[in-house]
Amino acid sequence: DVKVTQSSRYLVKRTGEKVFLECVQDMDHENMFWYRQDPGLGLRLIYFSYDVKMKEKGDIPEGYSVSREKKERFSLILESASTNQTSMYLCASSFAGQGREKLFFGSGTQLSVL
Amino acid sequence: DQQVKQNSPSLSVQEGRISILNCDYTNSMFDYFLWYKKYPAEGPTFLISISSIKDKNEDGRFTVFLNKSAKHLSLHIVPSQPGDSAVYFCAASARDSNYQLIWGAGTKLIIKP
Numbered sequence: 001d002v003k004v005t006q007s008s009r010y011l012v013k014r015t016g017e018k019v020f021l022e023c024v025q026d027m028d029h030e031n032m033f034w035y036r037q038d039p040g041l042g043l044r045l046i047y048f049s050y051d052v053k054m055k056e057k058g059d060i061p062e063g064y065s066v067s068r069e070k071k072e073r074f075s076l077i078l079e080s081a082s083t084n085q086t087s088m089y090l091c092a093s094s095f096a097g098q099g100r101e102k103l104f105f106g107s108g109t110q111l112s113v114l
Numbered sequence: 115d116q117q118v119k120q121n122s123p124s125l126s127v128q129e130g131r132i133s134i135l136n137c138d139y140t141n142s143m144f145d146y147f148l149w150y151k152k153y154p155a156e157g158p159t160f161l162i163s164i165s166s167i168k169d170k171n172e173d174g175r176f177t178v179f180l181n182k183s184a185k186h187l188s189l190h191i192v193p194s195q196p197g198d199s200a201v202y203f204c205a206a207s208a209r210d211s212n213y214q215l216i217w218g219a220g221t222k223l224i225i226k227p
Binding site: 004009039040041042043044045048058059090092102103104105106107108 | 116118120123150155156157158159160203205214215217218219220
């Protein structure tokens with residue numbers, strides 16, 4: 001079975017803290033994605049990556065950065081957390097050329113910024 | 115402005131009956147549509163998809179219908195089972211969008227015994 005693992009299920013951070021969300025996939029997928037899910041808004045793409053050390057901005061990249069040093073790992077970084085970044089964060093991966101066909105998601109990280 | 119809309123936040127259906135979940139879109143460049151299912155405390159999982167060259171795709175109890183002129187798609191589940199209780203997301207993409215998916219807000223389906 002494909003497995004996408006997110007390091008934390010729940011996180012509570014303070015405003016201004018630097019936050020790292022980690023995601024690891026074990027299926028040798030080329031593509032990796034970070035989404036946030038908010039009630040009434042569905043999933044919104046923050047950043048994605050098609051290859052190691054490669055990154056592309058999604059629809060809402062402001063306030064976030066990413067790192068992909070290894071193929072299996074994609075990290076989302078909140079440089080200075082703010083309360084409006086309280087959300088459910090979902091990591092996903094897929095094979096090259098299948099980015100829009102079949103994403104495999106992790107279980108999500110519920111981040112609360114106080 | 116949301117390009118993919120699921121206007122029903124929730125839907126309650128009797129076990130054994132048909133569940134119909136609806137999705138509307140505004141971007142005529144969308145050419146691929148997907149449905150994902152999400153249980154609490156889990157990530158979404160792919161359910162079924164349809165290309166714009168088709169108007170119907172079927173997989174077991176799940177059928178997706180696409181009406182391009184109305185910019186509308188629907189997911190039919192027949193017969194509905196208790197395990198179908200979940201949030202269902204509609205998503206769409208355009209060939210020139212670098213494979214980015216645009217997601218609806220989701221519909222929570224509740225199957226009553």
